[in-house]
Amino acid sequence: xxxxxxxxxYLVTQMGNDKSIKCEQNLGHDTMYWYKQDSKKxxxxxxxYNNKELIINETVPNRFSPKSPDKAHLNLHINSLELGDSxxxxxxxxxxxxxxxxxxxxxxxxxVT
Amino acid sequence: xxxxxxxxxxxxxxxxxxxxxxxxxxxxGYPSLFWYVQYPGEGLQLLLKATKADDKGSNKGFEATYRxxxxxxxxxxGSVQVSDSxxxxxxxxxxxxxxxLIFGQGTTLQVKP
Numbered sequence: 573x574x575x576x577x578x579x580x581x582y583l584v585t586q587m588g589n590d591k592s593i594k595c596e597q598n599l600g601h602d603t604m605y606w607y608k609q610d611s612k613k614x615x616x617x618x619x620x621y622n623n624k625e626l627i628i629n630e631t632v633p634n635r636f637s638p639k640s641p642d643k644a645h646l647n648l649h650i651n652s653l654e655l656g657d658s659x660x661x662x663x664x665x666x667x668x669x670x671x672x673x674x675x676x677x678x679x680x681x682x683x684v685t
Numbered sequence: 686x687x688x689x690x691x692x693x694x695x696x697x698x699x700x701x702x703x704x705x706x707x708x709x710x711x712x713x714g715y716p717s718l719f720w721y722v723q724y725p726g727e728g729l730q731l732l733l734k735a736t737k738a739d740d741k742g743s744n745k746g747f748e749a750t751y752r753x754x755x756x757x758x759x760x761x762x763g764s765v766q767v768s769d770s771x772x773x774x775x776x777x778x779x780x781x782x783x784x785x786l787i788f789g790q791g792t793t794l795q796v797k798p
Contacts, residue, residue, distance in 0.1 A: 576728070603784055613772055613791040615729075620784055627783050662728055671784030672717055676728030 575599050576677035578663050584683045585653055592649045593680045595663030603627075603671055604646035605664040606638060609679070615662070621646055650682075658684045687712040691775050691789035698765055698796050706760040706792045708749075708775035716777040718742075718751050718758040719786070723772040732760075732773070765796045 576597045585591055597604065605628070606618045620628035621640040635651045650657060660681050664674040692707040710718065717736040721729040733742030738753035747762045758775060775789040 605784065613723075613793075615774065615788045615791070617785055628785055664728070666784055671782065672719065672778040672786060673731050673734070674729075674784070674786065676730070678726070678728050 576663055576665055576675050578661075578677040578680050580680060581678065582681050582683075584685065586685055587653055587655060589653050590649070590651045591653060591682070592647055593661055593663075593682070595646045595648070595677060597644055597663075597665040597675070597677075599665060599667070599675060601665035601667045601675070602643050603666045603668075604640065604643070605666075605674065606646065606648050607662040607664065607676075609660040609662060611659070619646075619648075653682075653684045655684050658682055687716065687777060687779055687787050689775050689777055689787055689789035691773075691792050694772075694791070694793040696792060696794045698794070700767055700796055700798050701764045702796075704760070704762040704765045704769075704794065706773055706775075706794070708758045708760065708789060710756050710758065710775075710777050712756075712777055712779075715753075716779065718749070719776040719778070720747070720749055720758070720760050721774040721776060721788075723774065723791070725771070729774060765794070767796045767798055770794055770796045 603622045605620045609615045619638040624640045639647045660679045663677040666674045719734045720732040722732045733744040735742040735751035741750045772791045776786045779785045
């Protein structure tokens, strides 16, 4: 039983392309997050949605657009990919009242060439 | 702004050695503090937490005590195993109650048999 799943696990693409990463959680949580982990393992939050409403939007380029069709899904669409977007992207979720106890997916390694 | 600083890695230990990974923080107010662990190829998992000064979080033989006077939350384990090899992240919650976690840079632990 996968709690937080992401697809794809690996994504290799060229500069300028548009790509999406999907995330689903079956934990019944109402808040979901996207994090970016760079090559030095530094982890930074990008977005957070609570019940399909955007509540955290860090200083992320407009090329990144999260979409939450329902509270179990949070997808990340990236336009006009750049070399600097290469990273591991993690989805996470948390339950009501315990926002800081987050459950992470396995990550999507994005490589832009 | 709020920040978390961890000791530089990698930390290499022999099995059954004592582990300390230092973590200090800067924050306004009274954040909650966390240790997350990332095993190779996986997402992060919550290891332990402490929500107020002098609280001790513990799990799987790991412990950390919230020290307000020294703004520290050092992770310790009395006897490490090869299976503890992973990247360990110290984190704090910001005061916005949105679930935003601020992570340290991570410390890689390698335990040799």
